[in-house]
Amino acid sequence: MSRPLNKKSPAYHHGDLRNALVHEASVILEQHGVDAVTLRGLARALGVSHAAPGYHFADREELLSEVAADGFVELWQELEAAIEASAGQEAVRVQVSSGMAYVGVALRRPQRFKLMFSSGLLGRDDCPERLRTESSRAYAALMRIAHGRSGLDIDPATYRIDQPELGTWALVHGLATLSIDGALGPIEPTDMLTLVRSVLEATRLEKPADVC
Amino acid sequence: MSRPLNKKSPAYHHGDLRNALVHEASVILEQHGVDAVTLRGLARALGVSHAAPGYHFADREELLSEVAADGFVELWQELEAAIEASAGQEAVRVQVSSGMAYVGVALRRPQRFKLMFSSGLLGRDDCPERLRTESSRAYAALMRIAHGRSGLDIDPATYRIDQPELGTWALVHGLATLSIDGALGPIEPTDMLTLVRSVLEATRLEKPADVC
DNA sequence: TGTACATCAGTGAACGCGCGTTCACTGATGTAC
DNA sequence: TGTACATCAGTGAACGCGCGTTCACTGATGTAC
Numbered sequence: 001m002s003r004p005l006n007k008k009s010p011a012y013h014h015g016d017l018r019n020a021l022v023h024e025a026s027v028i029l030e031q032h033g034v035d036a037v038t039l040r041g042l043a044r045a046l047g048v049s050h051a052a053p054g055y056h057f058a059d060r061e062e063l064l065s066e067v068a069a070d071g072f073v074e075l076w077q078e079l080e081a082a083i084e085a086s087a088g089q090e091a092v093r094v095q096v097s098s099g100m101a102y103v104g105v106a107l108r109r110p111q112r113f114k115l116m117f118s119s120g121l122l123g124r125d126d127c128p129e130r131l132r133t134e135s136s137r138a139y140a141a142l143m144r145i146a147h148g149r150s151g152l153d154i155d156p157a158t159y160r161i162d163q164p165e166l167g168t169w170a171l172v173h174g175l176a177t178l179s180i181d182g183a184l185g186p187i188e189p190t191d192m193l194t195l196v197r198s199v200l201e202a203t204r205l206e207k208p209a210d211v212c
Numbered sequence: 213m214s215r216p217l218n219k220k221s222p223a224y225h226h227g228d229l230r231n232a233l234v235h236e237a238s239v240i241l242e243q244h245g246v247d248a249v250t251l252r253g254l255a256r257a258l259g260v261s262h263a264a265p266g267y268h269f270a271d272r273e274e275l276l277s278e279v280a281a282d283g284f285v286e287l288w289q290e291l292e293a294a295i296e297a298s299a300g301q302e303a304v305r306v307q308v309s310s311g312m313a314y315v316g317v318a319l320r321r322p323q324r325f326k327l328m329f330s331s332g333l334l335g336r337d338d339c340p341e342r343l344r345t346e347s348s349r350a351y352a353a354l355m356r357i358a359h360g361r362s363g364l365d366i367d368p369a370t371y372r373i374d375q376p377e378l379g380t381w382a383l384v385h386g387l388a389t390l391s392i393d394g395a396l397g398p399i400e401p402t403d404m405l406t407l408v409r410s411v412l413e414a415t416r417l418e419k420p421a422d423v424c
Numbered sequence: 425t426g427t428a429c430a431t432c433a434g435t436g437a438a439c440g441c442g443c444g445t446t447c448a449c450t451g452a453t454g455t456a457c
Numbered sequence: 458t459g460t461a462c463a464t465c466a467g468t469g470a471a472c473g474c475g476c477g478t479t480c481a482c483t484g485a486t487g488t489a490c
Contacts (some may be wrong), residue, residue, distance in 0.1 A: 010432080012434060012435085012483085012485060013218060013433055013434065013484080013485055013486075014433080014434080016434095017433080017434085022438080033332075037359055038475080038476065038477085039474060039476085039477070040475070040477075041475090041476095048434075048435090049434070049435050049436060049437095050436085050476090050477090051435070051436075051477095051478080051479085051480095052319070052432080052433080052434060052435080052479050053434060054477080054478075054479095055432095055434070056433095059477080060477085074350045114330065115252075117389070117390075117393045117395060118326065118330060118389075118393050120245075120393070120394070122393070122394060122395070123394040166396075166407070166411055167383065167411045167414060167415050169386070169390070170382075170383050170384075170386035170387045170390060170411065171379065171382050171383045172382075172386070173386040173389065173390055174381070174382035174383055174384070174385040174386025174387070174388070174389065175378070175382045176388065177329070177330075177385065177389050178381070178382060178385055180330075181330050181332070181334070181335075182332070182334060182335040183329060183334070184378075195378070198380065199378055199379045202417055203379055203415060203416070203417055204415070204416040204417075205414055205415055205416075223452080224450085224451050224452060224466075224467060224468085225452055225453075225465080225466055225467065226466075226467075227466095229466080229467085248442085250442080250443065251443085251444070252442070252443060252444075253442090253443095260467075260468090261468050261469060262443090262444090262468095262469085263444095263445080263446085263447095263465070263467080263468070263469075264466080264467060264468080266444080266445075266446095267465095267466060267467070268466095271444080272444085425469090426490100427489105427490090428488100428490090429487105429488090429489090429490090430485090430487090430488085430489100431485105431486085431487080431488095432484105432485080432486070432487085433483100433485080433486095433490090434482105434483080434484080434485090435469105435481105435482075435483075435484090436480105436481100436482090437479105437480090437481095438478100438479085438480090439477105439478085439479080439480105440459090440477095440478090440479105441475105441476080441477090441478105442474105442475100442477105443473105443474080443475090443476100444472105444473095444474090445471100445472085445474105446470105446471085446472080446473105447463105447469105447470090447471090447472105448468105448469100448470095448473090449468075449469090449470105450466100450467085450468075451465105451467080451468090452464105452465080452466080453463105453464085453465070453466095454462105454463090454464080454465090455461100455462090455463085455464095456460105456461090456462090456463100456467105457459100457460090457461090
């Protein structure tokens with residue numbers, strides 16, 4: 001456990017600093033919030049010089065975007081798993097299954113979830129490629145769930161978001177956000193997921209007749 | 213328009229610095245985000261010494277909480293107006309009316325809306341009294357809308373949030389949040405409000421039979 | 425297998441920035457008499 | 458109405474902090490021959 005501070009050969013080359021930075025960033029993010037994530041602080045935590053992170057990331061945002069991208073990967077995976085698990089069941093089951101997955105991801109790493117959506121990273125023109133790719137993939141899964149289609153015909157680059165497909169997404173996103181921000185009072189994650197199930201089951205999103 | 217920088221008597225006493233700080237803070241908040249709101253920056257913008265704000269606010273958060281409290285006042289007012297406007301109509305009309313009011317407030321000052329909910333100000337033990345009061349009042353209005361009751365029997369201090377009353381709130385909050393964060397792509401506020409109406413009208417929140 | 429050398433992945437001192445905070449001070453204002 | 462004085466609402470210089478960034482440097486690693 002104890003770290004030999006005066007270790008003779010403290011590995012001049014870290015070996016995997018880039019990944020270590022991303023991992024440490026996600027830890028600090030979750031523990032102390034996004035403002036606590038600084039390049040200098042990460043370097044300190046990892047025992048490297050404060051200039052070392054600059055070797056791997058142009059700036060703080062580039063690092064954070066990596067953390068956010070990881071979040072979208074997990075979101076996508078969980079949504080796909082939920083779709084798989086509820087395959088063949090009636091539509092509301094798919095909604096409940098994927099909705100709970102969505103909120104589950106949010107509650108497991110609430111700060112990262114906020115970073116993913118609220119940081120404004122996505123909207124930037126210079127949004128890093130990986131974040132763009134991974135978020136689009138997760139979005140495509142969401143649209144697939146919402147539309148009840150295979151999703152193969154949905155181009156993430158050009159999808160238009162329409163009502164009422166939007167309803168379920170907005171509902172679970174709202175529940176996740178309100179819960180994370182403490183607006184629902186103190187509530188355990190498991191209770192929260194039960195609540196999500198209840199709300200989703202009590203909600204009927206009517207698909208309006210096709211307009212000609 | 214031009215400010216006489218070398219004005220002879222530049223009002224040693226500002227006269228209304230406290231209010232001016234709150235107003236300027238809300239302007240800078242909306243233009244450049246919450247991180248851009250600093251006591252020094254506000255002092256600069258108002259042409260007072262950088263130490264002056266400290267005379268009125270213990271710290272930056274106290275000032276921001278004032279801005280957030282103003283936001284809850286506006287939210288409460290708009291919700292009350294929406295309730296009034298749809299009084300006597302069927303339940304779904306009240307939901308649509310107040311839901312659009314909710315999102316309207318969010319879109320009018322998106323950064324302030326994020327501050328109100330996402331800043332963590334509310335959850336703090338040392339949450340300023342005024343913010344606590346005003347947010348509770350807005351919450352009470354929301355609960356009143358959700359429960360379809362007069363709300364006179366709801367104590368803001370102890371209200372419990374249950375499904376499915378939560379559904380409408382979560383739905384509109386999710387729509388507002390996703391829109392503000394750009395997750396719905398570029399969309400005009402008026403189109404957004406139309407979308408909110410559509411989604412709400414397509415949504416039926418079933419009130420389950422009372423459990424014994 | 426050994427050696428030379430380029431490149432990789434760092435170090436650590438230095439710099440400038442904007443921030444909040446403190447502190448001795450001071451001009452403007454209100455009030456008592 | 459005039460004066461004395463307390464209080465209010467600031468000023469502005471100074472300090473320390475943590476941050477990102479730069480820069481000359483250097484130890485470790487990989488590759489060509």
